[in-house]
Amino acid sequence: MDVSTRDLTLVRYRRHLSGGRASLGEMFGGDVEVHASGAWVRTRTGRELLNCGGYGVFITGARHPRVLAEVHAQLDRNPVATRLLLEPQAGLAAEALTALSPPGLDRVHFACSGTEAVEAALKLARANGRRHVVGMVNGYHGKTLGALSVTGKPLFQRPFQPLLPDVSHVPFGDHVALADELTRHGHGTVCVVVEPVQGEAGVVVPPSGYLRRVAELCRRHGALLVLDEVQTGLGRLGTWWGADREGVVPDVLLVGKALGGGVVPVSALVATDEAFAPFDRDPFIHTSTFSGYPLGMAAVRGALAAIEEDDLVGRADRLGRLLFDELGRLLHDLFGDRVAALRGAGLLIGVELAVDGLAGELLLELMAAGVIANHSLNSDRVLRLTPPAVLDDREVQFLLDAFERAARALL
Ligand code: PLP
Numbered sequence: 001m002d003v004s005t006r007d008l009t010l011v012r013y014r015r016h017l018s019g020g021r022a023s024l025g026e027m028f029g030g031d032v033e034v035h036a037s038g039a040w041v042r043t044r045t046g047r048e049l050l051n052c053g054g055y056g057v058f059i060t061g062a063r064h065p066r067v068l069a070e071v072h073a074q075l076d077r078n079p080v081a082t083r084l085l086l087e088p089q090a091g092l093a094a095e096a097l098t099a100l101s102p103p104g105l106d107r108v109h110f111a112c113s114g115t116e117a118v119e120a121a122l123k124l125a126r127a128n129g130r131r132h133v134v135g136m137v138n139g140y141h142g143k144t145l146g147a148l149s150v151t152g153k154p155l156f157q158r159p160f161q162p163l164l165p166d167v168s169h170v171p172f173g174d175h176v177a178l179a180d181e182l183t184r185h186g187h188g189t190v191c192v193v194v195e196p197v198q199g200e201a202g203v204v205v206p207p208s209g210y211l212r213r214v215a216e217l218c219r220r221h222g223a224l225l226v227l228d229e230v231q232t233g234l235g236r237l238g239t240w241w242g243a244d245r246e247g248v249v250p251d252v253l254l255v256g257k258a259l260g261g262g263v264v265p266v267s268a269l270v271a272t273d274e275a276f277a278p279f280d281r282d283p284f285i286h287t288s289t290f291s292g293y294p295l296g297m298a299a300v301r302g303a304l305a306a307i308e309e310d311d312l313v314g315r316a317d318r319l320g321r322l323l324f325d326e327l328g329r330l331l332h333d334l335f336g337d338r339v340a341a342l343r344g345a346g347l348l349i350g351v352e353l354a355v356d357g358l359a360g361e362l363l364l365e366l367m368a369a370g371v372i373a374n375h376s377l378n379s380d381r382v383l384r385l386t387p388p389a390v391l392d393d394r395e396v397q398f399l400l401d402a403f404e405r406a407a408r409a410l411l
Contacts, residue, residue, distance in 0.1 A: 196242020
């Protein structure tokens with residue numbers, strides 16, 4: 001093992017990045033990732049780990065050939081634009097994204113991270129006269145100040161207060177609570193921000209019909225509906241969008257993570273003509289240097305093509321059902337009532353443990369067994385699996401075997 005390289009990486013993390021982050025890396029064995037391909041990540045010591053983590057970025061797996069081909073070609077042509085001339089890639093990416101989005105969402109603002117897409121939505125809401133924001137308890141929307149104000153987790157908010165005024169939170173999945181909240185504000189003054197399935201909250205799936213009711217309530221109260229699909233979009237739930245689960249068309253849809261094909265960062269706000277009007281009138285009212293950068297736009301086209309051509313949405317659905325059943329059986333047999341719940345849709349799967357600390361231990365044992373999983377930022381007791389939709393039969397079996405080994409190590 002290349003101990004010196006590992007140690008130097010740790011030293012650099014401690015010296016220049018974050019000591020806490022260095023300690024976390026040490027806790028996970030201190031190994032250093034150096035290569036990724038498909039569902040696998042290779043470390044400097046030569047270990048191959050099945051990547052079922054990555055916080056939902058890798059629906060296409062790492063370095064999907066379709067994405068790489070577009071990105072390589074654009075890298076050699078024009079990776080970053082002047083922003084004064086017109087440039088073809090942004091329009092092409094917007095056309096491809098809107099063609100796959102719910103009907104009527106024809107306008108796009110590109111950014112780089114999920115939290116920036118949320119910021120754009122909050123500003124668009126204000127520019128449309130919606131000055132009060134209603135978010136959901138335990139909802140996660142990122143950590144820039146605006147997005148953090150809507151992220152419903154006091155632990156992350158407290159050190160940075162005061163945050164945005166005029167933000168309230170209601171329980172997720174409770175349409176009556178939302179109705180009550182909306183009646184407290186004037187017609188046409190509210191923006192509702194919601195995830196179709198809460199990811200970082202620990203994969204919380206709302207009751208059937210909830211999203212449709214949210215959309216109806218927003219219509220009735222003239223509220224702008226922002227659906228944050230940064231984690232759930234692009235096939236993660238086994239449908240193109242979480243919105244499709246209930247045939248909902250929001251005013252604004254937010255996309256990120258998988259949008260750059262796991263190769264470069266890209267996010268987007270996709271909106272109706274009406275909601276987008278303030279940005280349409282004034283292209284300088286909300287800008288960012290790298291918005292719509294050609295390299296990212298090429299990645300978007302590659303990612304969307306890969307998801308379509310490889311039927312990754314259908315695969316996510318089928319694989320998700322299989323994994324859900326098999327993991328459910330394993331967990332029931334091995335952990336019994338130490339598992340509080342198994343939840344999920346498609347390839348967003350959450351295992352809620354009934355005991356404090358067990359989710360962390362399982363995460364460590366999974367890593368030891370060769371599988372990378374996620375913790376959940378807004379829920380300590382939930383281990384989250386976000387495998388790529390490119391897993392083949394052998395990789396599925398590897399995951400299940402590793403999961404069994406990891407669980408047995410904790411008996
Ligand atoms: N919105 C949702 C639903 C997310 O899950 C996340 C990240 O996990 C974000 C927004 C923020 O995205 P980013 O971390 O790219 O800023």
